Amino acid sequence: MNLDLKNKIAVITGGSVGIGLAVAKALAQEGVHLAICARDEERLQAVTRDIEKEYGVKVIGVKADVSKAPDIDHFAAVIAEHFEKVDILINNAGTGSSEKIMDAPDEKWYYYWDLHVMAAIRTAKTIVPLMKKNGGVIINSASIAATQPMWYEPIYNVTKIALVMLSKCLANELITHHIRVNSISPGLILTPDWVKTAKILSPEKNISWEEYLDQVAKENNPLGRFASPEELANFYVFLCSSRADFCIGSNYYVDGGQLKVIL
């Protein structure tokens, strides 16, 4: 299938590891130039150099914490210096949480609201102007937990379902500018974020973090396994391409059959 993505420009938040990195590499393989951001600058710049070298595309890496409005403004300004337009925006930066609603302080709710919801609003406001001439694609990384909540992370579940609704509303607003907005809700994808979660929760069960991940896979997924970030990235690439031009305002599950209902 010719995806017709060569020389497109993609912006990916949280592109230095895990799902964001796999999507960055999969797009680079199609000839897409990239602007990626993350907080850990050393890792970000190393990844930037690696992708440029391996795929021969232009990649800029900008240190930014997308939970902070000034960092998003700075990221967008650097993008505008390097590229004349943007074709694809992927709001991917995010992380799991662990709390009880009765104990969690307000500040924690506000942090995740900024990270998962306001970040997507702020990147839309700063980057859509770079898209408006030629149209574009926005994909927001939501989660199966937005629909089928994970017991230990209510703040994550709530902010991710808000992101799904934001995606729908933004799709309605931007469709006349030929900008397609969708969200993707992955199931279990084996990334450093899951290793972090397993290291926090495994001591409660008196098992190793590797055993914890194995249990999570067997208890939650009918295939009994996690997907790799690369398996998931294939779907992102398709949705970015003009082959998916009629895909607008939806939330797509890529979950190995984990969702227990039809939506």
Ligand code: NDP
């Ligand atoms: P990882 O923790 O593996 O990677 C997260 C990426 O985002 C890193 O590049 C990280 O870099 C960056 N990041 C995190 N916080 C910020 C921030 N405040 N500002 C800028 N960059 C940030 O996560 P995953 O790859 O697992 O997850 C990616 C997305 O997919 C998340 O939104 C997650 O909720 C979602 N998701 C993941 C699933 C999974 O099973 N893994 C399932 C469903 C959804 P740095 O730390 O340097 O900032």
